[in-house]
């Protein structure tokens with residue numbers, strides 16, 4: 001399963017389910033963009049758990065990914081990142097649009113996610129798509145000095161009846 005979108009900076013982005021052999025490239029991006037990255041084992045477990053694991057490709061290069069756990073009518077975005085050299089080109093928007101469209105086509109009701117309050121880029125992106133804060137998860141994330149809370153966000157999905 002794949003789909004193709006574009007951004008002003010990138011004429012063709014492909015979204016393709018991640019395979020085991022993509023995970024080294026995923027882990028390389030992950031350790032570049034996060035101070036507390038997932039391990040390659042976390043990604044492998046996600047693929048084996050049948051979570052939705054999407055890679056975003058441009059010019060034959062993996063440039064972003066998203067890991068989504070779906071249960072009943074709810075999706076939970078567990079991980080979402082764009083390679084640093086591709087950031088601020090609209091890739092995050094295109095990948096999130098793809099995930100929301102899939103959720104709508106799959107007749108899901110809501111997408112949940114956690115984000116650090118210090119993650120301005122993530123917060124702005126999610127706000128642009130209409131995510132609302134539903135709560136705070138205390139001490140959710142590791143941080144350089146102890147722990148950091150997570151903001152718990154949700155987006156109601158307008159279902160697309162096909």
Ligand SMILES: CC(C)(COP(=O)(O)OP(=O)(O)OC[C@H]1O[C@@H](n2cnc3c(N)ncnc32)[C@H](O)[C@@H]1OP(=O)(O)O)[C@@H](O)C(=O)NCCC(=O)NCCS
Pocket residue numbers: 033034080081082083086087088089090091092093094114115116119120121122124125128
């Ligand atoms: C958050 C992230 C996925 C955004 O991806 P991106 O491809 O750079 O995002 P886009 O270029 O599509 O930008 C979308 C919006 O995000 C916001 N944004 C992105 N980077 C930003 C930054 N450095 N500062 C402020 N706002 C930013 C802007 O509102 C932007 O919209 P605009 O261009 O109309 O102003 C990316 O910064 C990233 O991978 N960060 C590290 C991993 C991470 O934090 N993931 C989210 C965990 S919850």
